[in-house]
Amino acid sequence: MKLHLSPRELATVLGLGKNAVTRWVDDGLIAAPRTAGGHRRIPLVEAIRFIRHSAMPVLDPGPLEMPELEPGRPVEADCERIAMTIREGLMCGDGAAVRRAVLTAYFSGSSVAYLCDGPIAGAMAEIGELWQHDGDDGIIIEHRATDLCIQALNQVRSLMVTPGHDAPVAVGGALGEDPYILPSLMVATVLADAGWHEMNLGPGTPADALALAADHCRAAMCWLSITAPRPTDALLADLRHLARQLARQGTMLLVGGRALPAESRALAMKNLYIVTTVSELRAFAHGLTRSGWPVKTRGERALVGSSTE
Numbered sequence: 001m002k003l004h005l006s007p008r009e010l011a012t013v014l015g016l017g018k019n020a021v022t023r024w025v026d027d028g029l030i031a032a033p034r035t036a037g038g039h040r041r042i043p044l045v046e047a048i049r050f051i052r053h054s055a056m057p058v059l060d061p062g063p064l065e066m067p068e069l070e071p072g073r074p075v076e077a078d079c080e081r082i083a084m085t086i087r088e089g090l091m092c093g094d095g096a097a098v099r100r101a102v103l104t105a106y107f108s109g110s111s112v113a114y115l116c117d118g119p120i121a122g123a124m125a126e127i128g129e130l131w132q133h134d135g136d137d138g139i140i141i142e143h144r145a146t147d148l149c150i151q152a153l154n155q156v157r158s159l160m161v162t163p164g165h166d167a168p169v170a171v172g173g174a175l176g177e178d179p180y181i182l183p184s185l186m187v188a189t190v191l192a193d194a195g196w197h198e199m200n201l202g203p204g205t206p207a208d209a210l211a212l213a214a215d216h217c218r219a220a221m222c223w224l225s226i227t228a229p230r231p232t233d234a235l236l237a238d239l240r241h242l243a244r245q246l247a248r249q250g251t252m253l254l255v256g257g258r259a260l261p262a263e264s265r266a267l268a269m270k271n272l273y274i275v276t277t278v279s280e281l282r283a284f285a286h287g288l289t290r291s292g293w294p295v296k297t298r299g300e301r302a303l304v305g306s307s308t309e
C-alpha cells in the first residue's frame, strides 16, 4: 500500500486530468506538503479523506496499491451486495472478501457506524446462532469471524487522518469478565471516524483502570460496552461507582451493549449516558464537537458533568 500519491496518481484514481487535482491542492482543498524538490505529495489518508468528503467515485484504485482492490476496476458500492459479501466472507473465512467489501463501502462514503450496526453486526448475529446447532464448527466460525472483523476494522482505522491536538479524547473498553472484543473496537473506530482521539483498552479492563486512563489522557468521554450478562445489582453498582469517579475528573460516561439491563436507564447521574447503537454514538460525538460544548482536549481541562445525582 502506498503512503503518498502524486496529483497524477490521485487523478488516475478519480478518472480526471492531473490539472484538476493540482488546482485543488493549490486551493487548499487537499492538504499536500511539497517534497524538497517542490513536488506535491498527497498523504494516502488525506487522499481517502478527500475522496469520501467529495463523494467522487473511485474509477481506478490501481495507484492506491491495496491488494484488496483490483487495478482498473471501479470501486462501486451496492449496499445489498456489500452486506451479502460480508456475511458470506465471515461465514466461510474469506478475509480478503470481507476487507474488500468493507473498504469498498468506506471509499464510497459509508460511515463506519453504518457498517458496524448494519452488515457486520447482522452477520455476527447470524453466526451467533450456529454454536447452538453446529457445535465445534459453529465455535470455529464464530472465533474466525471475530478475527476477520478485527482485521477489517483495523484496516479502515489505519486509513483515517490522525486527529489534531485540539481533538477530544475518549477512553473505553469492557469490564472484568466480559470477553467481547468487537463491540468496544467498533466504538473506538466510530469515534476515530468522527475525528476523536480514542484509546481502546478492550475487554477485561478493571473499572479503576478505565478511570485512571481517562484521567491521564484528559478524556472528555469514557465508553463502556456491556455484552456479557452480569447480575444487575452488581453491574449497576459498578456503573454508579465509575460514573462518580469520572464525574470528579470532568469526564462523561457512555454505556451501551446488548447485556445492559433496562434498569440502568433509571440511574440518574448527570455524566452518565446510555447509548444503544454506534450510529447513535456517532451522532452524539459529532453533536458534541460541533455544538461548541466544552470538550476537553489533550491541552486543556474543562468541566464536564462535574456534579452527580
Ligand code: B12
Residues within 6 Å of the ligand: 116, 117, 118, 120, 121, 124, 125, 126, 127, 128, 129, 142, 143, 146, 177, 178, 179, 180, 181, 182, 183, 184, 186, 187, 223, 224, 225, 226, 227, 228, 229, 254, 255, 256, 257, 258, 275, 276, 277, 278, 281
Ligand atoms: C463472537 C461471540 C462470542 C465469542 C467472543 C469472542 C471475542 N473475544 O470477542 C466467545 C466465544 C467468547 C463467546 C462466548 C459466549 N457466548 Co457469545 N457470541 C458471539 C457473537 C457471535 C458475536 C459477538 C459480537 O462480537 N457481535 C458484534 C457486536 C458488535 O454486536 P453487538 O454485541 O450486538 O453490539 C452492537 C450494539 O450492542 C452496540 N454496542 C455494543 N456495545 C456498545 C457500547 C457503546 C458505548 C455503544 C454506543 C454501543 C454499543 O453496537 C454494536 C454494533 O451495532 C454473538 C452473537 C451476536 N448477536 O452478537 C454471540 C452471543 C452474544 N453469545 C452468546 C452466548 C450464549 C455465549 C456463551 C454463553 C456461549 C457458551 N456456551 O460458552 C459464551 C459466554 C461468554 C461470556 N463470558 O459471557 C449469546 C448470548 C445470548 C444471551 N441472551 O445472552 C449470543 C447472542 C449468541 C446467541 N445467539 O446465542 N461469544
